Amino acid sequence: DAGVIQSPRHEVTEMGQEVTLRCKPISGHDYLFWYRQTMMRGLELLIYFNNNVPIDDSGMPEDRFSAKMPNASFSTLKIQPSEPRDSAVYFCASSLGGGNQPQHFGDGTRLSIL
Amino acid sequence: GDSVTQMEGPVTLSEEAFLTINCTYTATGYPSLFWYVQYPGEGLQLLLKATKADDKGSNKGFEATYRKETTSFHLEKGSVQVSDSAVYFCALSDEIKAAGNKLTFGGGTRVLVKP
Numbered sequence: 001d002a003g004v005i006q007s008p009r010h011e012v013t014e015m016g017q018e019v020t021l022r023c024k025p026i027s028g029h030d031y032l033f034w035y036r037q038t039m040m041r042g043l044e045l046l047i048y049f050n051n052n053v054p055i056d057d058s059g060m061p062e063d064r065f066s067a068k069m070p071n072a073s074f075s076t077l078k079i080q081p082s083e084p085r086d087s088a089v090y091f092c093a094s095s096l097g098g099g100n101q102p103q104h105f106g107d108g109t110r111l112s113i114l
Numbered sequence: 115g116d117s118v119t120q121m122e123g124p125v126t127l128s129e130e131a132f133l134t135i136n137c138t139y140t141a142t143g144y145p146s147l148f149w150y151v152q153y154p155g156e157g158l159q160l161l162l163k164a165t166k167a168d169d170k171g172s173n174k175g176f177e178a179t180y181r182k183e184t185t186s187f188h189l190e191k192g193s194v195q196v197s198d199s200a201v202y203f204c205a206l207s208d209e210i211k212a213a214g215n216k217l218t219f220g221g222g223t224r225v226l227v228k229p
Contacts, residue, residue: 004157042221043158043203056216091157100146100165100207103217105157 002026004106006092012112018080021109024073025094033103034067034077035091043091049075082113116141120204120220127194127227135189135223137178137204145206147171147180147187148217152201161189161202194227201225 005024013019025032033048047057052069060067064083069075079086089110093103120137127133139145146165150158162171167182178189187204204220 043219045216048216093157100163102148102160102163103158105159107155107157 004092004094004104006090006106006109008109009107010110010112012114013082014114015083016081018078019082019086019111019113021077021090021092021111023075023077023092023106025075025092026096026104027073029094029096029104030072031095031097031103032069032075033093033095034075035093037089037091037108038087046077084113087111087113116145116206116208116218118204118206118218118220120202120223122221123201123224125223125225127225129196129227129229130193131227133189133191133194133198133225135202135204135225137187137189137220139185139187139204139206139218141185141206141208141218143208145208147178148205148207149176149178149187149189150203150205150219152203152222154200158203194225196227196229199225199227 007022030051034046036044036046046059047067048055049069065079067077089108091105091108093105095101095103118139148163149161151161152158162173164171164180167180170179176191178187201222201224203222205217207217
C-alpha cells in the first residue's frame, strides 16, 4: 500500500522565492496535517484539514505561509516569499478518523532557503 | 494547555542493554497516549499506543503503560539492538478535543545503540 507521498524530497532555493510543497495522503484518509521540524523548535503542527476543510491553522507562523487542499488526494503548503529561517523539514501526515487513530507520516521535504 | 515532557537525549547504550525513556504529560481531558519513532531520513512511525488508564501498549519488544496516577507513559525495551537507534517521540491526543485528532508531541529523545 502506498503511504503518504511528499514532493519534492529536497528543495534548495534563494530567499524571496516562492516555495510549494506537495502532499498526497493515503487514499481514504479524512485528516491531513502539515508539520515543521527544526532542531530549535522540534516538531510543530502548522495546520490540519478534515475532509479538505482547514480546521486549525493556529500554528501557521505568518501570512507568508498558506495551505490548500483542493481535493481528498492532494494538498499544498506554500511559502511566499521564503526566508532563511523557514529552512526546516516539512512533514505531511494523514489519518483515518479522529481521536486515537494513528497519524501516518510522509518522509518529509527538506527545505533550505539560502 | 496540553503538554508532553520527555527526557532529553542523546541516550547512548550498548547492544542488549535495557532502555527506558521517560515521558510525562498534562492534559485537561482523557488523553490517548502514543510513542512514535523516527529513523534517520524518514518520517515518524507509530510504535505503540494506549487509550485508557492501565492499558499497556507493545510492539517490536517495546512496551509502555498508561499511568494516570503519575501522568506518565514511559517507554521500555529489555534488550536493544543497533537497529533501534532513532529518535523517539511521546505524544498525546486529548479526547475532549479529539474532534480534530490533534496530537501534542514531546521534544523527542535521540537513542544511539552501539554494537
